[in-house]
Amino acid sequence: MNNREDSEYSVLREKWKHEDDMINHRLNWLIMTQTILFAAYGLLLGVKVENTESNLLTKIDNLLDVLPAMGMSVSALVFLGIFGAVGAMSELKKPAKSEGVTIDVASWTSWLGQATGLLLPVVFLVGWLYC
Numbered sequence: 001m002n003n004r005e006d007s008e009y010s011v012l013r014e015k016w017k018h019e020d021d022m023i024n025h026r027l028n029w030l031i032m033t034q035t036i037l038f039a040a041y042g043l044l045l046g047v048k049v050e051n052t053e054s055n056l057l058t059k060i061d062n063l064l065d066v067l068p069a070m071g072m073s074v075s076a077l078v079f080l081g082i083f084g085a086v087g088a089m090s091e092l093k094k095p096a097k098s099e100g101v102t103i104d105v106a107s108w109t110s111w112l113g114q115a116t117g118l119l120l121p122v123v124f125l126v127g128w129l130y131c
Contacts, residue, residue, distance in 0.1 A: 008095075009103070016092050016103050019085045023117045026085070030078040034124050037071045041131060064131075071128040079121035086114045 041064065048060045089110075092103060 019089045023085045026078045026081045033074045041067045068128040068131040075121040075125040082117045
């Protein structure tokens, strides 16, 4: 590779790494928020069983309705963000491929790695549907 090609490769690789890092950040946000929301949901279920005060029960019921909606919304938003990053990574392959340069590993391993990021929000979304 000459200096120009090396520079273009570095730019493409840096953009690829940025998108990969963004997927990682989004998955961390997802896991953190889902943990908090599921914990709050379970805690409220326990409080509801132990309490008979009608005003408090109304508030708990409202929260028990809202928390799954919040969990599903966060899951859907993170899915869209990860889907966008995967699309951007796919677009980054095109100019590299036209130059005969590879910026990722084998296509099937990249796909498997990205599938995990895409499917995890769906798993949480389905989990909230059962609440």
